[in-house]
Amino acid sequence: MxxxxxxxxxxxxxxxxxxxxxxxxxxxxxxxxxxxxxxxxxxxxxxxxxxxxxxxxxxxxxxxxxxxxxxxxxxxxxxxxxxxxxxxxxxxxxxxxxxxxxxxxxxxxxxxxxxxxxxxxxxxxxxxxxxxxxxxxxxxxxxxxxxxxxxxxxxxxxxxxxxxxxxxxxxxxxxxxxxxxxxxxxxxxxxxESKAPENKHRIDWKGAFFLAFSLATFTFGFLNIPELGISNIRSYLPLLIGIVSFGAFLYVEKKVEAPxxxxxxxxxxxxxxxxxxxxxxxxxxxxxxxxxxxxxxxxxxxxxxxxxxxxxxxxxxxxxxxxxxxxxxxxxxxxxxxxxxxxxxxxxxxxxxxxxxxxxxxxxxxxxxxxxxxxxxxxxxxxxxxxxxxxxxxxxxxxxxxxxxxxxxxxxxxxxxxxxxxxxxxxxxTVLVSNQVETLQLSSPLSNSIIQESINFGEAQVPSNVPSEHIRDVQQIYTTSFIxxxxxxxxxxxxxxxxxxxxxxxxxxxxxx
Structure with missing residues (x-):
């Protein structure tokens, strides 16, 4: 060229x-x-x-x-x-x-x-x-x-x-x-336009696949943990697959002609x-x-x-x-x-x-x-x-x-x-909210509804079934837990x-x- x-x-x-x-x-x-x-x-x-x-x-x-x-x-x-x-x-x-x-x-x-x-x-x-x-x-x-x-x-x-x-x-x-x-x-x-001189190698699509797959499964596994827990198969299995996929990526990069x-x-x-x-x-x-x-x-x-x-x-x-x-x-x-x-x-x-x-x-x-x-x-x-x-x-x-x-x-x-x-x-x-809700001594169904709202993180809203005398307390729990x-x-x-x-x-x- x-x-x-x-x-x-x-x-x-x-x-x-x-x-x-x-x-x-x-x-x-x-x-x-x-x-x-x-x-x-x-x-x-x-x-x-x-x-x-x-x-x-x-x-x-x-x-x-x-x-x-x-x-x-x-x-x-x-x-x-x-x-x-x-x-x-x-x-x-x-x-x-x-x-x-x-x-x-x-x-x-x-x-x-x-x-x-x-x-x-x-x-x-x-x-x-x-x-x-x-x-x-x-x-x-x-x-x-x-x-x-x-x-x-x-x-x-x-x-x-x-x-x-x-x-x-x-x-x-x-x-x-x-x-x-x-x-x-x-x-x-x-x-x-510019190119690298004498670059005739094939593109490493296999390496790209294993890297993308490992990152996606890591993300899926970690983001399932808050809702399902680490012991759930939908949490730990993607993490294990991610580790294996990343290992496969490194192996491919070591062996392929043009990694x-x-x-x-x-x-x-x-x-x-x-x-x-x-x-x-x-x-x-x-x-x-x-x-x-x-x-x-x-x-x-x-x-x-x-x-x-x-x-x-x-x-x-x-x-x-x-x-x-x-x-x-x-x-x-x-x-x-x-x-x-x-x-x-x-x-x-x-x-x-x-x-x-x-x-x-x-x-x-x-x-x-x-x-x-x-x-x-x-x-x-x-x-x-x-x-x-x-x-x-x-x-x-x-x-x-x-x-x-x-x-x-x-x-x-x-x-x-x-x-x-x-x-x-x-x-x-979720843990912080759960610990503080216990101090309110509410019924189990009511406590659970407050804790379940934690999945919305900063957008967590006080459930409609919370008694009026506790609305401010629950709002405070969400605020202090987020901070x-x-x-x-x-x-x-x-x-x-x-x-x-x-x-x-x-x-x-x-x-x-």
């Missing part, structure tokens, strides 16, 4: 390429961040349980995390721009179907399709950037992409909250249509370290952002718009700091940034966990704001050095694989943590962020870039 030309960031081709990659990536990231805020409206309109909500998130993430590396490989083999375009088209079609869904089960299935489109789309952005820009400009281009996509992503909750408050949460999906069409046109007219996740790349200590850091940091971030949104809206009395606006400090910090941090990490190396950033994030998570019941939005500045400010600062310090380190640790010929592996690990972390903490949170919430559960999630997330920093300490070299 023809030699790939490299461009400057200031060139016309460079500007068009970066713009197209940012817009397309932002579509996928906005959907994820905005959904956290619109979940209460979605739950009410589609009559979903708490477990259903975690499936709405995980159905997308399972497909995204298991196929995203295949998407990167397809781009390397068939043309990165071509696969990027087809991913966007599929994502647009799936988004329209999500917006038209009339039942929670329909939405879950359409989210699976959307995740498939995202898997073809997301790895293409960084691979195209790596193939298009010169080595001197690559770090700056990746930094700009990282800052812009995270900035737009953090705007998702604001947009989602505004739409949900006026009953238009479905527009979160429809907004992808014009953005996607614009991007496809830009890619077709302005962005040069979707070449295990030998993990012999690179920097690449392994930064991906372990990615897994634990983004697992914590995913959990905190989800439960923080539910807490604010369902417990603290924020409107969905107000809850979305509370992430504005995060957005502003990313806009002000991220690119400057990228330039400094190019100069000094990324290791120290990847130690300090997760530690600051962990402190922010702890501070968020300390917040109890507040009086609502008027208490925001003295309750949630300090924690959001700190974890926003921590992530702003981390994002650009993290992305740059991933892409620069592996050669250009495997740019799609490197991007796909890191993006997949980001999504896998969200899938795993949503399943584990989602199940754990509903279980703990205790939320606090547990924040502390677990902080521990994961500290673990992420530890991987940077022990696995990244001092001059890692």
């Amino acid at each position: 023809a030699k790939q030309h490299h461009y400057q960031l200031s060139s016309t081709t460079g500007k068009w390429t970066l713009a197209a990659c940012i817009i397309a990536s932002s579509m996928a990231f906005i959907d994820t961040s905005a959904l956290n805020v619109v979940l209460p409206s979605l739950q009410e309109d589609l009559e979903a349980t708490g477990t259903d909500l975690f499936w709405v998130l995980n159905s997308y993430l399972v497909m995204l995390s298991s196929l995203i590396i295949v998407g990167g490989s397809l781009g390397d083999k068939l043309g990165r721009v071509k696969i990027f375009q087809w991913g966007i088209i599929l994502f647009i079609a799936a988004s329209i179907l999500c917006g038209l869904a009339t039942t929670i089960n329909q939405l879950i299935w359409f989210r699976i399709l959307q995740g498939t489109g995202g898997a073809l789309m997301i790895p293409g952005s960084l691979a195209i950037i790596s193939a298009t820009f010169s080595d001197q400009e690559k770090g700056k281009a990746i930094g700009t992409w990282s800052a812009a996509t995270v900035l737009v992503t953090m705007g998702g909750p604001i947009l989602g909250g505004a739409l949900a408050d006026i009953g238009l949460w479905r527009l979160i999906f429809f907004i992808n249509v014009p953005l996607g069409i614009i991007t496809v046109i830009m890619l077709f007219l302005k962005v040069p 979707m996740m070449p295990l030998e790349i993990f012999k690179n200590l920097t690449f392994s370290g930064v991906n372990l850091l990615t897994f634990f940091l983004y697992a914590g971030l995913s959990a905190v952002m989800l439960f923080l949104s539910l807490n604010m809206i369902q417990i603290q009395g924020y409107t969905q718009m107000q809850a979305g606006l509370t992430f504005l400090p995060f957005t502003l910090l990313m806009a002000l700091i991220a690119r400057k941090v990228g330039a400094l990490s190019d100069k000094w190396g990324s290791r120290n940034f990847l130690i300090v950033g997760p530690l600051v994030t962990a402190i922010g998570f702890v501070m968020l966990g300390l917040v109890g019941k507040t009086s609502g939005i008027e208490d925001f500045w003295t309750s949630f704001f300090p924690g959001i400010l700190l974890f926003g600062l921590g992530m702003s310090i981390t994002v650009v050095p993290l992305t740059s380190t991933v892409m620069l640790s592996i050669g250009n010929d495997q740019a799609g694989i490197a991007s796909g592996v890191n993006n997949s690990i980001t999504r896998i972390s969200g899938t795993v943590i949503n399943a584990i903490l989602g199940a754990g949170a509903v279980f703990i919430f 205790s559960t939320y606090r547990w999630v924040c502390y677990i997330s902080a521990a994961m962020a500290i673990l992420a920093a530890a991987f940077a300490v022990f696995m990244l070299k001092s001059r890692s870039k």
